[in-house]
Amino acid sequence: MEKFDFLQFYSYLSYKSNKLHVNGFSIDELSCKEETPFFLFLLNRFQQNYEKMNAEISKHIPNILISYAVKANYLGRILDAANHVGMGLEVMSLFELKLAEKAKFQANKIIFNGPAKSEKELEYAIAFGITKINVDSLSELINIEKIAKDKGIIQPITIRIHPKLTEDTEKKLLIRKNSKLGIDYSRGVKLFEYSKKSPNLNPIGIHVHVGTNLTTHDFFEELLVFLSNYITELEDKLQVNIKEINLGGGLASNSTLEANGFSFDRFGEQISNHIKEIENKLIIFEPGRYLIEDSFIALTKVIRTKKSWGRKWAFTDIGANSLIPMRYTHYKILPANNKGKDQYTNIGGPLCLPVDVLTNEAVDFIIEEKDFLAVLNCGAYTISMSEQFGYPRPAIYELTENGTLKLLKAEDKLDQMIEAEFNYRK
Numbered sequence: 084m085e086k087f088d089f090l091q092f093y094s095y096l097s098y099k100s101n102k103l104h105v106n107g108f109s110i111d112e113l114s115c116k117e118e119t120p121f122f123l124f125l126l127n128r129f130q131q132n133y134e135k136m137n138a139e140i141s142k143h144i145p146n147i148l149i150s151y152a153v154k155a156n157y158l159g160r161i162l163d164a165a166n167h168v169g170m171g172l173e174v175m176s177l178f179e180l181k182l183a184e185k186a187k188f189q190a191n192k193i194i195f196n197g198p199a200k201s202e203k204e205l206e207y208a209i210a211f212g213i214t215k216i217n218v219d220s221l222s223e224l225i226n227i228e229k230i231a232k233d234k235g236i237i238q239p240i241t242i243r244i245h246p247k248l249t250e251d252t253e254k255k256l257l258i259r260k261n262s263k264l265g266i267d268y269s270r271g272v273k274l275f276e277y278s279k280k281s282p283n284l285n286p287i288g289i290h291v292h293v294g295t296n297l298t299t300h301d302f303f304e305e306l307l308v309f310l311s312n313y314i315t316e317l318e319d320k321l322q323v324n325i326k327e328i329n330l331g332g333g334l335a336s337n338s339t340l341e342a343n344g345f346s347f348d349r350f351g352e353q354i355s356n357h358i359k360e361i362e363n364k365l366i367i368f369e370p371g372r373y374l375i376e377d378s379f380i381a382l383t384k385v386i387r388t389k390k391s392w393g394r395k396w397a398f399t400d401i402g403a404n405s406l407i408p409m410r411y412t413h414y415k416i417l418p419a420n421n422k423g424k425d426q427y428t429n430i431g432g433p434l435c436l437p438v439d440v441l442t443n444e445a446v447d448f449i450i451e452e453k454d455f456l457a458v459l460n461c462g463a464y465t466i467s468m469s470e471q472f473g474y475p476r477p478a479i480y481e482l483t484e485n486g487t488l489k490l491l492k493a494e495d496k497l498d499q500m501i502e503a504e505f506n507y508r509k
């Protein structure tokens with residue numbers, strides 16, 4: 084019988100008599116309760132991911148703020164849960180800022196990012212009292228200065244730089260040195276210099292975010308050595324007092340980090356070893372994927388199977404319009420009912436598009452039509468990026484402690500989708 088070794092990293096999953104269970108409830112039974120496909124949110128996994136990171140890093144650093152990156156998945160339920168446990172929030176647009184407001188986050192726990200924030204967005208953020216605006220360009224800095232001057236205030240700002248890293252490290256990153264995001268570290272110094280001289284700006288921090296799905300301590304070691312020297316230079320040469328160091332997001336999911344032997348205890352130690360006078364600084368993190376990727380499962384039904392060119396295919400009722408195929412996605416598929424080994428089967432969604440394959444790895448368990456499958460690692464950059472491409476976007480439920488499904492967001496209604504396209508007739 085198929086073993087699925089990776090299950091050891093998903094404490095909420097287990098096979099009992101060949102039936103897959105999540106938090107002790109049978110996936111087969113849950114899949115029959117509502118029409119598939121649908122997403123299942125596991126609140127306790129989200130909370131555990133946060134608590135683990137917070138507890139381990141806090142052993143080494145007195146002041147930390149873990150701020151959930153809204154873009155990874157902006158369901159109201161997640162934002163309320165994040166606020167409830169004391170997280171901050173990372174936003175990148177007026178829409179996300181207004182979601183933060185609706186979820187009642189305090190202004191000093193909201194971080195505003197983005198390479199081209201509009202004047203309207205900046206005005207709103209400043210009026211709201213946001214103090215953690217990661218500035219991405221001189222043009223934006225001048226705009227913030229003007230808004231602050233008009234209001235007669237001194238606006239705290241932080242600057243997003245791209246650090247100096249080895250060519251080898253750069254090659255492995257999603258956001259490389261010539262990317263559109265952030266400003267190169269030497270120009271960054273000029274932005275600090277400009278804000279230091281301005282009567283309406285107060286440069287209080289530095290921000291670095293260079294990728295996603297990071298799993299190694301080596302990367303952070305290199306980054307922290309650079310940052311430590313860079314901050315010392317800012318403090319010594321420009322008398323800028325760096326009170327906040329934002330290390331961005333970019334961590335892989337909890338299950339992926341565990342599989343790669345990454346330890347938050349060691350990460351916290353690395354940071355405290357390199358950052359001087361850490362007791363006077365706030366260390367900020369902006370994880371999206373880490374917190375949410377493995378807190379969701381998609382439940383889907385096999386609609387058709389076929390053989391073609393010697394290959395076996397199984398087609399699910401969920402596709403790449405909600406399970407977005409990005410460079411760093413690694414959906415894993417498990418049978419709700421494990422019937423044993425078979426020839427390798429490729430799994431595709433229902434869309435009439437060749438890219439609509441759920442995973443590049445074929446599976447080798449028996450799959451038949453009407454079987455239910457569970458898709459793991461689907462919480463980050465799926466629901467928030469999903470499209471109505473040929474199909475309604477699926478419903479989202481929370482799996483409650485007693486095994487019921489609580490609706491968090493209904494699926495799109497076909498009638499409304501059709502109506503919207505003919506609105507012009509009105």
Ligand SMILES: Cc1ncc(COP(=O)(O)O)c(C=O)c1O
Nearest residue numbers: 152292295332333369370371372
């Ligand atoms: C500035 C910034 N911070 C944090 C994140 C979250 O990244 P991740 O989900 O990889 O943790 C992103 C994602 O694009 C980002 O752009």
